[in-house]
Structure formats: C-alpha cells, structure tokens
Amino acid sequence: MESNGTVEIITGLHIGDFFFMLQGAKRTIILTLVSISLGTILGLFIGILRGVFNKYVNYIFGLFLDFVRSVPLIIQFILVNAYFGISGHAKSPFFIGVLVLSIYSGAYISEVVRAGVLAVPLTTRRAARSLGLSWFHDLFYIVFPIGSRAVFPSWINIVIGLFKDTSLIAVIGYIELLRAGEIIITRTWEPILVLGCVGLFYFIICYPISKWSERFEKKVLT
Amino acid sequence: MIKIENVHKSFGNLKVLNGINLEVTKGKSVVVIGSSGSGKSTLLTCINGLEKIQEGKIFVDGIEVNEKKTDLNLLRTKIGMVFQQFNVFPHLTTLDNITLALKVVLKKSNEESKLIAIEQLKKVDLFEKADIYPNKLSGGQQQRLAIARALAMSPSYMLFDEITSALDPMLVGEVLDTLRILKKDGMTMVIVTHELRFAREVADLIAFVHEGKILELDHPGEVFDRPKNDETKKFLERALK
Secondary structure (H helix, E strand, O other): OOOOOOOOOOOOOOHHHHHHHHHHHHHHHHHHHHHHHHHHHHHHHHHHHHHHOOHHHHHHHHHHHHHHHHOOHHHHHHHHHHHHHHOOOOOOHHHHHHHHHHHHHHHHHHHHHHHHHHHOOHHHHHHHHHOOOOHHHHHHHHHHHHHHHHHHHHHHHHHHHHHHHHHHHHHHOOOOHHHHHHHHHHHHOOHHHHHHHHHHHHHHHHHHHHHHHHHHHHHHOO | OEEEEEEEEEEOOEEEEEEEEEEEOOOOEEEEEOOOOOOHHHHHHHHOOOOOOOEEEEEEOOEEOOOOOOOHHHHHOOEEEEOOOOOOOOOOOHHHHHHHHHHHOOOOOHHHHHHHHHHHHHHOOOHHHOOOOHHHOOHHHHHHHHHHHHHOOOOOEEEEEOOOOOOOHHHHHHHHHHHHHHHHOOOEEEEEOOOHHHHHHHOOEEEEEEOOEEEEEEOHHHHHHOOOOHHHHHHHHHHHO
C-alpha cells in the first residue's frame, strides 16, 4: 500500500464492502417494514373515515393528503428534519424517515382504502345490516374482505414503490442500501459494479413480492 | 304484528311515502303491488329501519322501529329481508353466507351454525353447493341462498323486495316455489312483487300503492276482480294486458 510512499485512495472492492452493503440493505428493509405497517394503519383509518363519513371530513383530510402527495418526498425529509432540528428536539434520521414515510405511504394507502370501501356495493352492505350485523360487523366481515380484494394490487404497488423510495432518506444522512453503495463508490470508483449490485438487490426483493402477489391474487382472491 | 301508522318518507324533495297505514298480522302475507317508483320498496326498508322515516310510527311486535332506544340490530334478527339483487356475500361460500350472521349476531357456536345452515340449504335445495362460492351459482340459486340466509335467523317476519325482478324468466318459478312453501308454513310476509298471478295466489291481503299512498287494501279477489279505485283499475289493466 505504502510501498512507493503514497497513500492509495482508490482501492478495490473487498469482502467488507459486501457486508457494509448488506447492513444498508437490512436498514432499507426495516425502514420499509416499519413505515408500511404504520402507513397502512394510518391509511386504513383515514380511508375508512373518508369512505364512510360526510364531505366535510373528506375535505379536511383531502387537503392534507393532497399536500403530502404533491410535495416531493426528498423535500419532506429535509423540512421535517429541519423542523425538529430548529425546534431543539433533533431526532434520529431513522425516526424522521419512519415518520415521513409512514405519513407519505399512509396518504396513498388512504386513497386505496377509500376506493376499496366504495367498491363494496351498498346493497350488499344493506343485506348485511338487514341480518342484524352492526356497523362495525359490516365493516369487518363485509367491507374489509370484499374491498381488500379489489385494492390489493394497488396496495402492493405502494409497498414496492415505498421500498424504493426509502433510498431518498440518504439526504438526511441515514445510511441505507443506496447510500452505503455510494460510500463504497467514493472509495473504489467502481460505480457501475456497485450500483449494479445495489440495483440487483432491490430487484431481488421487489420481483418476488410482485410475483407472489400475482399468485396470491389468482389463488386466494378470486 | 307489524303496524305502520301514517308513515311519511322523502328523499330530499322527493316525497316517496305519503301517509302509509298498514297492519300485518301474524301468519298473514300482504302483497304490495303498484307501478315502479310508487314507494313499495322504500316501505319495506322502512320496516326494518334501513331507511329512516320523517313522520309516523312503525311498530314491530310493539317495538317502535324509529325510537332512539330501539336496538335495531336485535330487531332486524326478527325481520328477514330478501332483495332484488340477491346480495349474497361474494367472498364467502354458500355455507358461510348463512353461518356468518348466526355466529356474529346470534353468537351461535360453529357447529350449531353449520347445522342450521345445512338444514336451510336442504330446504332450498342447495345442499350440494354448500362449499362453492356464489359466483358459481345461477341467479335463481343465489336468490334461494339469500332466502335461506334470512330464514336461518328464524325471523318472525319476512320482507321480500321484488325478489324475482332480476331473474331470468326461466328461474322465477324455483324462487316462487320457495315462497309458496313459506306461505304453507305460516310465515308472516310482506311481499313486493310484479308477479300478479303469484300475488293473487299467496296473498291474504293485497295493498295497491300509488304515489306513496295505499289506495286499495283488500283480499286478492276483491282487488283483482272488483277494484274500486280508478288508479287500481288502470294499473291492473296495464299490468294484466
């Protein structure tokens, strides 16, 4: 390394880089799982409110959701991070990431949920109520199962989209898969190889999800 | 007994029921006839509280349907209803369509619910279809399933809302046969239908509804053979032509 008296900045890839990237991948997966879980809960809540209640509730949530969906995710990360920093309650990048991604995915999921609620024919729900099922029973035993079949593919799309969107969190300094790759590139100058690996990793996760969901749809939902 | 007193109902500016009075006594079947849009179906959905009324009172076994304290979910277990569009639950098998409310509403065990469901499916001749999903059933079969589902709750009353209107003419007979059996068993029924021959056959009373009012209420022989109201005459002329 120092045989000719210079420090070599550019070094080749070694096995440690692989583990470094694997660690980034683990963080990407955890971030996605936590965010999509919280986002789904939030989306269910808002979506049902919007699907079931009157236009005023709809209007207030609609405004908020339009905002969340219209502002680029990367700006949301920076703004929310700055807000906590400036207000003196600085939070970890992971916390900021989960917060922003949950609300972001929740906004999209709420629209999907609303569509699902509206996809259940009113007459079917009336039949359920005529049997003595309560409002809540109707929601749980009729609207959820029928509606979720209608919107499952859209939900899967959001999951896959979110998984890839997690890479934007690098902007506030969280080292997930893509950022890990970039760090290695600055040292090795092997962008094609490293980004190829990172891309392959995203593919290895996303492809089976979408394939599995197709099969799940065919087998269970029809 | 179902007692309907001076019931008014409107959707926005549209007046649908305009002072309806009707009594349905135990074991009797009342058939409601009239042109489309006369308010027949709305009347049925008011009886089990699916639609709120603006004026008047409806009593089922002495319980006022629109009273705030009334437990509508409990009351509805006593009033079965079958709809024009079948409304079977597409995500549940034939058997589970019936057991759902037995388990969830009446809190019966899995085994008991299943026994009741099987018994009902046999009655409507669908036992062989117990494990398949409704999209594999014909319209007539779906409607029979809907009837079985309502009957499984052992209701005291049954409401039928144009249950043959969405059916192939070939399939109407099998559904009406199911109703004939119910009639023989002494079920108390309110039936809205356009099948006038059938109405005449099973009705103890015929109610002719026109523009939200009952203009004629009498035995089938009287209404069909000796109608007193001009609107009734006009309707029958058109319908029986």
